Amino acid sequence: MAKKAKLLGLAAVSAAMLAMPALASAQTAHIDATSTFTVTGGASTINETGGLTFSGTSIDGAGAFTSTTTGKLLMTLTGVNESVFGSKCASTAQGHAGSSGVVTTSELTFHLIMLATNKPGILITPNAAGIFLHYNCLGVERTVTAMDSWEQSPLRPAA
Numbered sequence: 498m499a500k501k502a503k504l505l506g507l508a509a510v511s512a513a514m515l516a517m518p519a520l521a522s523a524q525t526a527h528i529d530a531t532s533t534f535t536v537t538g539g540a541s542t543i544n545e546t547g548g549l550t551f552s553g554t555s556i557d558g559a560g561a562f563t564s565t566t567t568g569k570l571l572m573t574l575t576g577v578n579e580s581v582f583g584s585k586c587a588s589t590a591q592g593h594a595g596s597s598g599v600v601t602t603s604e605l606t607f608h609l610i611m612l613a614t615n616k617p618g619i620l621i622t623p624n625a626a627g628i629f630l631h632y633n634c635l636g637v638e639r640t641v642t643a644m645d646s647w648e649q650s651p652l653r654p655a656a
Contacts, residue, residue, distance in 0.1 A: 526609035526617045531562035541574055545641055550580040551634070553600065566609050570621065573601045579634040586634040602630045 535558065542552045554576030562568040577586045577600045585598040603624040612618040623629045629641045 525566050526611050527565045528562065528609065529565070531565060531568075533559070533561040535559045543574075543641075549634075549639075551577050551586055551600075551632075552580070553577040553598075560607065568607055570605045570607050571602060572605075573599060575599050577632075582635065584635050586632045588631055589633045589638070600630060600632045603628050605629065 536556075537558075538556045540552065540554055541556050542550060544550050553574035556572055556574050558570060558572035560568050560570035575598060577598045578584065579586050585596045587597045587599050588601045603626075605624060606622045608620045608622070610618050610620050623642060627642050631638065631640050633639070
């Protein structure tokens with residue numbers, strides 16, 4: 498049963514869709530039982546609403562279902578560079594060195610949904626303060642409160 502929940506969670510995360518209004522009215526997907534999970538994946542690109550794009554070489558994360566439809570998720574991207582000068586970025590608020598290329602999200606809430614294609618998906622929303630993540634690029638601290646898109650290679654259960 499836990500493996501089924503982990504696989505469903507994994508399928509949902511690999512279809513990561515971030516706070517898109519069109520999905521807000523989508524049907525809810527359910528799992529049979531709540532559990533914790535870890536995921537790992539390859540390259541990712543985040544397009545910030547303000548126009549900055551940053552790309553990472555890999556992503557890892559951990560989450561827990563708090564109900565059969567909702568849970569909490571924390572993800573760490575590594576090898577992160579911003580798109581303007583190619584400089585490494587970091588989440589200094591989480592203790593990562595400024596040039597480490599490691600960015601960690603805030604603890605995010607996710608909701609399992611059914612996409613228009615009748616496949617399970619996930620709607621990831623910011624934390625209670627409305628924040629997805631904090632990061633530092635070129636000595637400038639930024640807070641991401643909305644993202645246009647998050648493109649993620651398929652995630653898989655961590656070994």
